[in-house]
Amino acid sequence: MVVPSWRDCDLDAVCARAKVFGFDLDNTLAKSKQPMTPPMARRFSTLTRLTPIALISGGSYAVVRHQVLDALDATARKTDLHVMPTSGTRYYRWNGEEWTLVYDHDLGEEDRAAIISSLERRAREQGAWERQVWGERIEDRGSQITFSALGQWAPVEAKRAWDPDDTRKRRLAQAVQADLPHMLVRTGGMTSVDVSEPGTDKSYAIASLADSLGIEPAQVAFIGDRMDPGGNDYPTALAGAMALRVRDPEDTLALCDELIRRLGG
Template sequence: MNRRLIAFDLDGTLTVSKSPIPPLMADRLRELLFHYDVCIISGGKFDQFRVQVIDRLEVSSEQLARLHIMPTSGTSYYRFVDGSWVVQYTEDLTPQRRVEIADVLMAGATELGYWESDPFGEVIEDRGSQVTFSALGQEAPPENKYAWDPDGAKKEALRAYVAARLPDLEVRVGGTTSIDVTREGIDKAYGMRKLMAALDLTSDDILFFGDKLDEGGNDFPVKSTGIDTIAVGNWEDTALALEAIIQVS
């Protein structure tokens, strides 16, 4: 396959929401890293990538050097250099803006009736370059998350509420129960363009896997970069596709 880098969304593409990648996916990524650079881009912070992916990989330092981690939709970028993970850049919101965003998210969730009195962990998380609302809390079980808003109506209502009050910021539906707020113009297309510039790649060099590539999904903006995309329904679909890619690599 004539590609230099394979890129992935995380939750719903490599694993279920906020869960470590399954052993089969860890094996697929290990094999892939023998042949290609790999990028994972998602709305979570770096610590989440470490728990869900990095700590599950049994790979060499040389392979880790080919792994590109882009937390918070590409507003930060990490590479494995000389035995440790080193931030290449980060584009944080100001502390004042992060407080303002958190206040609007809380007000919207309360007014719309979405604020949980007994959540599973943090509901509003300050990730520096992104503020994220997770309706049931960051540690909610996947089955609870998938049941909370199956048609996306709740997330869209809160997104619209926040966007109307913070018009100079980017407000988008994130994961299964989440809303992400960043600087204006920040999405996965932004992150992929930053990666292409950093690695001197073109869109033809990259293949992207995502589970929300339909219009309105948080993977959809990647299509605007010209990168070829593969839509998957779950991590099992991704594992099957990667098996075929590895066989011809």
């Protein structure tokens, strides 16, 4: 399955069919670990007033809050925003005063220990345990363990240069998967590998979101940058969502303007 650029899609048909628009975070709404820019925050806030919006990210809730929720402007309709970090294994809604947890699917202690051990051992074997890092290499996100080769807060330029063709991440993911055949191991962001329970990639998020809204997955439009097979946004297309590919946040900004115009903003 080839996921098209949004520029090659019939956006009028997408808007007519979609009951909710989902967005990836890193390199879609914002640069890695950076807050949304003010122009993006304005567009994203406007969209929440026009249609239900879902934020589906592989990142932790803390990172999602830093990059998106804290950047929303005062006009955002938070009650129409579905926040699904760690690829939808956690789900938050606004209750009028704060973001509240609807569900989570946290890993057991034994699995956590095995995952962390495998990630470190395999990364060291493959020369992926870098000397210089920015923040944690291995982050326990409750429902997901994430390895970031350069640390969680590495500069975007360093991340982009570390594994430009994804071969290092794929090799590490394959080795960890061999250690943990009962878990789901997949490449995440530019330098990351995510480990969680089977069936908990972004296809799970799409199914959970559709179920919570009483709609079909085909009525979800999802926007992301990693839409190639093996990319962490690609499972949304396999789940039956209308998948739209963007290049980067600047491309997403242009798409948001087109969606706002069509949705009546």
